[in-house]
Amino acid sequence: MKIELIVSGSCPFCLEAEKVWRAAAADHGFEFSVVDIVQPEGAALAQRLNLQTVPALLIGGKLRAVGVQSPEEALTLLLPARQEAHDRMQQMGFAFSRDNRWFILAAQAYLMLAGLGLLMNGSFLSDNAARPAFLHLFTLGFMLFMIYGLASHMLPRFTGNPIREGAWPWLQMGLAHCGVIGYVVGYLAGRHTLIVVGAVLTWLSLATFTFRVWPVLWPEEA
Template structure:
């Protein structure tokens, strides 16, 4: 069963409602979707239901409540079988999910490391053996991580389709960190094998990202 929460970016109470229902949905193993009325999917649903108030809650496609519910009220609205696999739940958040938050945060660390490395290594002035390490700390560590965090957060909201969650983003993140660090360390230490392993791990993280994002862009029913 799917829980849909219709929200607005200018609604001060919507974030609180999302927190309550995210926890309730996770506890009961429900699919949880947040739809913004500023986006076409959310607007269409709000128009169909003739909604005048947000946040509004739909359970199984039926409008069940408006406003912010307490955790106890949320429980009373949920009389349903427990779902089998919590880690397979697909959701999209109004606020950053923890994985996307970490992608964005660590991207800034890689950015600072890359800039420091390029400055200290005089890589802005000349090519040298260590330059690829710092260049890729910027392109992979900063730019790729920013795309991971922002695209995973925004694309589900733009399309109204859920993204693959559970352990997938954490696997993607682990591979990306090991890959970027291994790649840079390989260049700095002059270890070619480490460079190759780092590149492969980073590529695998990108493949997982594509696997997660593809159904967001091209859902089966489309």
């Protein structure tokens, strides 16, 4: 949740309001910014909200108060926002979703395949043709899938913002599996085209993950 304080350089009370809200935001883990009303962003906000006086307080993009508040009044104004963030965390729960469980299970499978391949082919320390295939099983198979599963589960619980669900995680997973397979088969068979296809599919998987996680890190303002 973001706290914005609209101020003016000619306002004698704005500095006091900024001190109160900067401390309140830091104490309760909210993002805080000061917007000058003479700047384009501040002027646009003032026009949209029809502001007649400063300092003006926005919480989550909504006008909540004008004037200078005491620390106690600031806490009272923050209570609904804190409760909203808490409610969203409760709705998310703590159990892994089905797609995240499959990401982590796939990561374990790729880890075992990579380890067995490197040991059985003697390519752990050698530089034979199979080594890149099994290294990609470890990096793209194990590491990437583990990141997908844990990040999709944990980031929304840290920020309180939901991640895009529906068909998106399954598309992301399918692209990642095909990308890993393309890399491995391409290196084992010496087919450069398959390696390129694997790289493209892996990139598309990463792009899908970025699309899903974007509202978690940079949510739209209310």
